[in-house]
Amino acid sequence: MKQPLAQRKILIKFSIVFIIIVCVVIGLSRRDFAEDSNYYTSGQNLLYYESYSSTNQNNSIYTIAEKSRTPQVFINLSGEKERLTDSAHIEFNPVVNNNGDYAYAVHEYSTAESYIVLNGQIIAGTIEAKGLYKILEIDEKNLVFIYERLYDDKSFICIYDLERNSLKRKLIPFYVQKMKFINSENILLQAFNTNNMSMDIYLYNLYNDDLTPLLNSKQDEILDEVCFDKYFTIDTVSGDLDAKLLLNAYYMLFNYQENEPFSNSNNFLGRLSWNQSYRLEALIQLWNLNNDEQIKTKINSVVENIMVNSNGEIGIEDRYNPSFLWASKKYSIDKQTPISLMVDDAKIIYPMLLAVNQGLIEDAGLADRIVENAKKMHKYYEPYYNTKENMYIFPKGIAFWADGIWMPFNQQNVYGLVLIELYKATDDELYKDRCVELAEKFKSEFVYKDGQYLAWHYWPELLYQGWTKQDGLSINTPEQEPQIDCLYEDTSHAGINVKFILEFKDCFGDLVFTGNDINMLKNTFEDKIITGKEPFAFSRFMSGDLDYQKPSFRFVPNYGWTQLKTESMFNIYVNLLPLILPDFDQQSVIVAYLNSIDEINPNDTVNIEKRIFDNKGNLLETNIRIYIMEDICEYFSKK
Known part of the structure; x- marks a missing residue:
């Protein structure tokens, strides 16, 4: 049922306010790199991904x-500009200090693995100890980063001494999301605490290994503004459930990839x-x-970018890669060989x-081309x-291990979602x-x-x-022994099937x-996948398995x-x-937040308690603001 115009206006204002609040909560400081972009790209289309400036603001590094x-x-050292990478990989989390030392993480194929490059050289230890290295922070003495060892679900904070070229690491009991130096000895960590089920802020001393929680509020604590060696602010966020879920979605949209950089890229690493x-x-x-018209404008820009990065637009077209699809290479x-897989193309x-x-595509010609x-x-x-x-198979002869073999259900059913929308369109x-x-x-194989x-x-x-060579099913895997699956599908891929079931039933x-x-x-979900609630833990599989892989919060299901x-x-x-x-590789959580919303009530509130600390972690000031819907609209309209 369409909402009354007055209520829709309130919701639009509410969303604009949420964007403003999110920008306040994020506390990002950005530089205008327009001049640099002209230097580096010679007029090519570009979208910024991440940026970082040294504390003296003389040096900057960013990804485009x-x-x-x-x-x-790309890097700018006191006005000297240089392109640092020209690879087929994804470089992320770049940092630079006052001396011009720089570092970034590199993703090649698996999103569960990366390594760290410091001043153009791979840091020894980040290749040998396989895992995910991310969330970098740097000063003149140390490079700090997070190491997620996913095979046994352990997290470490790593400190690389820039003078001694030595690396040490400390096991930590939470998932770090953000780090920032506040002085030469201490670094702030914004981390998810599975016991509190919320973001908490910790103060970590690099030299004596002290790790101290600052608030323990059991509400989301967001690291906001940090002024090195002077002060920092923390926002504690709470509110009515649906309003908080919406705020979470906006936080994710504006705290990561705000410019939609991956809409501008190819699909070789599957990021489209x-x-x-x-x-x-x-x-x-x-x-x-x-x-919100701003959201509509962003939708159109993203779609236009995706369409001009299809196979034909980037010079790929052969038997297995039609011009109108989007090839990947990582699979x-x-x-190295581009292959267009049904699941990848259907997701796009x-x-x-x-x-x-x-009716969101403003260019009628573009809408027709999509259909x-x-x-x-x-x-x-x-x-x-x-x-x-009544099943699809992978094209026989394609450069994929299971060529000629039946596709998994989630890959067929994501195409089922396309068929639903194609039926609606035609x-x-x-x-x-x-x-x-x-x-x-699919239902015939329900258990x-x-x-x-x-x-x-x-x-x-x-x-x-299983199958044999005599069956002639596959070139790349000509035979396979029979198997028994007791685990059933993993919850991540199963989410696609859940969505197909629900969208099919709705239609x-x-x-x-x-x-x-x-x-x-x-x-x-309630009795099998959730294996514990104090704190929450989840089985990786629909069977509720506890033995093959230890239950963990990182298996929390979302999409679908x-x-x-x-x-x-x-x-x-x-939270x-x-x-x-x-x-x-985790933007599906935004859809999960939005799908959890029941109904936005104009009287819902979001509460933000801002605390200001000195650079030693001593509380200086507290300011509490309760944002009621009508008050928010009036307050920001006056602004």
Whole structure:
């Protein structure tokens, strides 16, 4: 039901205020790099990703996504400008100190692994000890960064002595999200505490290893402004549930990738598919909440960027890479060959179809091209649809390990989401019929347990039966032994299937999936996936497995699952969740926040308590402001 105009106006003002509040909470200091951008790119299209300035403001370092390129590093040392990288990787979290020492993290293929480059050289130890290195901070004596050892779920703070070229690390009991030096001895950590289920601020002394919580408020504590060797501020954020969820979404949108840099890049590392697609979907959901024209403008810019980075636009077109799709390389056998996978392309085109169907694309020609590309995609994959089994297979001969083999359900069902939107856009029963076939096949392999739980396997049953060379199914994997899967699908990939079930049911009613299926999914989430609530911990798999991999908070389900809106989800998502992987692999959490919202009430409040500390951590001043909807609108309209 459409909201009354007066209420919609309030929501628009509410959203604008949220943006302002988020910018205050983030406390980012930015420089205008327009002059530098002309120097570095010679007029090419570019979008900024991250930037960092030394404490004396003489040196700066930043990452830029040029057209059809992943973000690269540029530096300005007292006016001397230089491009530092020209690679196919993603360089992120760049830092520089007053002396001109610089560092950044490098992602090559797996988002669970990276390494650190310091002054052009890889730091010894960040290659040998495999894991994820991220969140860098630097002064004239030390480079500090976080090491996530994901295989045993341990986090470390690492200190690299710039004079001695030595590295030490300390085990820490939380997930760090942000770091900032406040003086030459102490660094502030904004970290997610799984016991409190909130962001907390800690003071860490690099020399005696003291780690001290500053507030322990059990509310989100956000590191705001830091003036080196002088003072810093912390914002404690609370509020009504739905208002807080919306604030969380805005925080993520504006604290990371504010300029949508990955919309400007190619899909070789899958970042259009598994990063930008989630942000675009989130922007569309925000539009549905507030009809904010600024959000609509951003949606159109993102879509335009994505379309001009398709295969044909960047010079890729062959049998397995049609011009209208988006090839990746990281999933190919040699990680160099471009391959267009249905799942990657569907993730990209799905939110663009959402935007078309909701009338958000201002250029009618662009909207038509999106729909036509989706039609072409359907036609291209038609030879790879097995009408006997009602399943898609990977194209035989493609540079992928499972060429010729049945696709996992999540990969077929993300295309099912495309078919739903394509049917809405065209009213062509062809797309509905195929979507129904996929849904029926998927449901035929549902596993109902104890009359109250629902699960499924990652792969269709045919894969677990194995195959031989004589079957002639695959070139790259000509044979495979039969397998038994007791874990069922991991919750991350299962979220795509959950979303397909819910969107299919919303569009086609009980044609395939029933209310009982939905209730069983809720039971699975509450009783199987959640393995503990004090503190929260989650199984990685739908089976609720406790042995194959230890339950952990980092397995918290988000995309798709939060649309179920179970009782526990509100307690999980009310505060900001930690980004354990790099930000360019965790943007699905924004969609999760927005899906958790029940209804925005104009009388909802957001409370921000600002505390100012000196550079030793002593509290100087406290200012509490309760933001009521109407008061917020009036306050900022006067501003």
